[in-house]
Amino acid sequence: MSATKVLAFSAENLHGALANANATAAEISAHGPATYLWEYLQYMRAAALVVEDPYTDADFLDDYTAYYARCYSAFGRRCKRLHFFRRELTDESFGQLVSAQQQDDTLQRDYLGFVVVRPLPQTIIGRCVLKAYDDDGGARRHFPVNRRYNISLFGLDLYIDGLAYQEQDTVLAACATVALWSAFHRTGDLFGTAVPTPAVITQAATQAVNSVHYGRPIPQHGLRVEEMCAAIRHNGLEPEAINLQRTPNVPVVSLLYGYMRMGLPAILIVEIPGRGWHAITLTGYSLLSNGYRMQEVPGNPTIAPMVGLRIDKFYGHDDQIGPNAKLVIQDSPSPKPVQTDCAIRFESTWTDAHGDHCLYPVAVTVPIYNKIRLTFLEVQAWITPLHALFSGVLPEPVRIEWDVHLILSNDLKRELKNDPNLGSSVRESLLFTHHPRFWWRATMLYAGLPFCHLLFDATGIARSFPLTTVIWPVEGLAVFMQRLLDDANPAVLAIRRMLKTDRYVQFLRETLDHRTKPGELLHRHLAF
Amino acid sequence: MAETRNNMEQILTLEEANGLHLRELDAKALEDEVGRVWETIESMREAQVFTEEMLAREISV
Numbered sequence: 001m002s003a004t005k006v007l008a009f010s011a012e013n014l015h016g017a018l019a020n021a022n023a024t025a026a027e028i029s030a031h032g033p034a035t036y037l038w039e040y041l042q043y044m045r046a047a048a049l050v051v052e053d054p055y056t057d058a059d060f061l062d063d064y065t066a067y068y069a070r071c072y073s074a075f076g077r078r079c080k081r082l083h084f085f086r087r088e089l090t091d092e093s094f095g096q097l098v099s100a101q102q103q104d105d106t107l108q109r110d111y112l113g114f115v116v117v118r119p120l121p122q123t124i125i126g127r128c129v130l131k132a133y134d135d136d137g138g139a140r141r142h143f144p145v146n147r148r149y150n151i152s153l154f155g156l157d158l159y160i161d162g163l164a165y166q167e168q169d170t171v172l173a174a175c176a177t178v179a180l181w182s183a184f185h186r187t188g189d190l191f192g193t194a195v196p197t198p199a200v201i202t203q204a205a206t207q208a209v210n211s212v213h214y215g216r217p218i219p220q221h222g223l224r225v226e227e228m229c230a231a232i233r234h235n236g237l238e239p240e241a242i243n244l245q246r247t248p249n250v251p252v253v254s255l256l257y258g259y260m261r262m263g264l265p266a267i268l269i270v271e272i273p274g275r276g277w278h279a280i281t282l283t284g285y286s287l288l289s290n291g292y293r294m295q296e297v298p299g300n301p302t303i304a305p306m307v308g309l310r311i312d313k314f315y316g317h318d319d320q321i322g323p324n325a326k327l328v329i330q331d332s333p334s335p336k337p338v339q340t341d342c343a344i345r346f347e348s349t350w351t352d353a354h355g356d357h358c359l360y361p362v363a364v365t366v367p368i369y370n371k372i373r374l375t376f377l378e379v380q381a382w383i384t385p386l387h388a389l390f391s392g393v394l395p396e397p398v399r400i401e402w403d404v405h406l407i408l409s410n411d412l413k414r415e416l417k418n419d420p421n422l423g424s425s426v427r428e429s430l431l432f433t434h435h436p437r438f439w440w441r442a443t444m445l446y447a448g449l450p451f452c453h454l455l456f457d458a459t460g461i462a463r464s465f466p467l468t469t470v471i472w473p474v475e476g477l478a479v480f481m482q483r484l485l486d487d488a489n490p491a492v493l494a495i496r497r498m499l500k501t502d503r504y505v506q507f508l509r510e511t512l513d514h515r516t517k518p519g520e521l522l523h524r525h526l527a528f
Numbered sequence: 529m530a531e532t533r534n535n536m537e538q539i540l541t542l543e544e545a546n547g548l549h550l551r552e553l554d555a556k557a558l559e560d561e562v563g564r565v566w567e568t569i570e571s572m573r574e575a576q577v578f579t580e581e582m583l584a585r586e587i588s589v
Contacts, residue, residue: 174587174588175587175588175589176587176588221586221588222586222587222588222589223586223587223588224583224584224585224586224587225578225582225583225585225587226583228587241576241578242575242576243574243575243576243577243578243579243582244575245579245582246574246575246577246579247571247572247574247575249568249571249572249575250572250575269587272589275589276586276587276588276589277585277586277587277588277589278587278589279587300568302561302564302565302567302568303568320589362582363578363582375576377572377573377575377576380569380572381569381572384565384568384569385562385565385566385569388558388561388565389553389558392551392553392554392557392558393550393551393552393553394548394550394551395548395549395550395551421542446540446545446548447538447539447540447545448538448539448540449539449540449541449542449545451545473542474542474545474546475546476545476546476547476548476550477545477548477550480550484553490555491553491555491558493555494553494555494556494558494559494562495553495555495558497559497562498558498559498561498562498565500566
């Protein structure tokens with residue numbers, strides 16, 4: 001018999017519902033992630049919680065059979081699942097909702113998601129999917145890494161758009177495993193790859209051919225970058241790994257945006273001074289309408305200013321803080337307390353050994369589909385010199401912004417279809433042409449208006465001239481560029497030196513000649 | 529952090545963009561930038577390389 005309870009949302013009721021035979025409500029009230037959960041749900045205006053007890057959770061069941069079943073102490077194999085609603089509910093009103101023949105559609109509007117409660121002594125928060133912060137009408141907060149989860153609650157069909165989160169149990173999973181687990185939930189949805197449980201991820205990571213783990217894999221104390229990459233490969237994906245310790249010239253915020261915009265889950269690896277390295281799966285970002293920072297890397301004006309300059313914070317699943325935890329971007333001071341060249345740092349609710357709240361990025365790993373071969377940093381080699389050229393001709397270079405991101409061809413076509421700045425021949429030429437499945441699109445905007453779109457075949461390789469076509473929506477710029485790139489112009493020698501290859505100059509001329517039918521260049525690209 | 533760039537405050541229309549007065553390119557200034565631009569690009573490539581020491585660090589907090 002199911003012991004369902006419907007409770008008003010309060011700290012006392014939440015802690016009581018999270019409690020189990022191994023952890024009292026009083027202990028849970030002092031547990032960091034439980035406190036975060038309370039504050040998060042309070043912000044989301046939760047008014048009621050429904051306790052589904054017992055609940056069988058596939059992820060915990062796998063962990064249970066892999067470890068807990070063989071412990072001398074007894075741990076239950078069943079969990080509880082708590083559901084949160086933005087409306088007041090009682091046993092009676094909820095009972096009516098469940099037994100009604102026609103489901104009340106407004107219930108979906110008030111559903112905030114669920115938390116699986118594990119029957120463990122400390123790490124009680126199992127798989128949970130909660131609604132992300134409201135998006136301010138699409139203007140500021142964006143959560144492209146979210147996916148849809150369908151939930152059946154006593155016959156009620158509900159769904160939640162979010163990304164699965166859980167806290168590390170420190171036995172089968174430390175932060176790196178949990179970060180991968182969340183990321184695989186999204187890649188499974190995007191690419192149809194598996195969504196392995198934490199136990200399987202840890203096993204795959206620590207059995208890498210070259211892995212010489214310094215401790216036993218279980219109980220789990222952590223993974224190395226190499227082991228995280230091995231787990232990604234084991235899951236049929238490729239790891240895009242970026243080392244932020246080597247050079248300050250990585251525009252890291254725009255890089256993260258470039259992958260996340262398509263929905264890819266970027267895993268941020270940070271150093272917490274005096275504590276060590278930590279992994280966080282990013283779920284979203286806050287994009288302001290005006291600039292938040294002045295330069296991608298302070299003191300280096302050669303890097304093209306990108307969308308990342310308008311991002312003031314990321315949201316991430318931090319297995320020791322909570323879901324969608326805020327990471328506020330700050331320029332990083334010099335000297336830094338840790339070994340990294342990264343130009344930014346994040347302020348979070350973490351506290352380091354000195355009482356500071358700063359996290360210093362040291363690496364990024366993105367699990368990507370193996371056909372995506374071109375990287376964000378490789379695209380920079382094409383747009384950085386072109387930016388220098390545009391900066392020399394546009395009246396106020398400070399108004400230039402580059403939007404560089406991965407995009408699925410189907411999404412690109414959808415956007416082209418609705419682009420009011422493109423003529424019908426440009427649109428038709430692109431829509432009727434065969435596209436690669438993934439593009440890197442680099443759009444140069446001036447005062448918010450797209451002046452040109454560069455399309456790079458993301459399935460190509462950097463040395464094979466992946467720039468496939470350029471769309472020139474602003475005729476005034478196109479005509480000016482044609483004159484600028486003409487051999488009769490004495491400045492063309494300097495342009496050639498900046499763009500490095502004659503082929504790039506020649507290609508830009510061709511894109512300008514084909515500007516009413518840019519799709520024709522795609523045809524030519526396919527013919528090679 | 530103070531807002532320093534003005535990107536989207538006043539979005540140009542296509543008509544305004546076509547009427548924009550573009551500057552003649554200062555070839556000398558562009559030429560002077562070549563070294564710095566390609567130095568930046570080269571240094572970005574270093575970010576795709578991981579050292580043994582880095583690979584050996586455990587992500588364990």
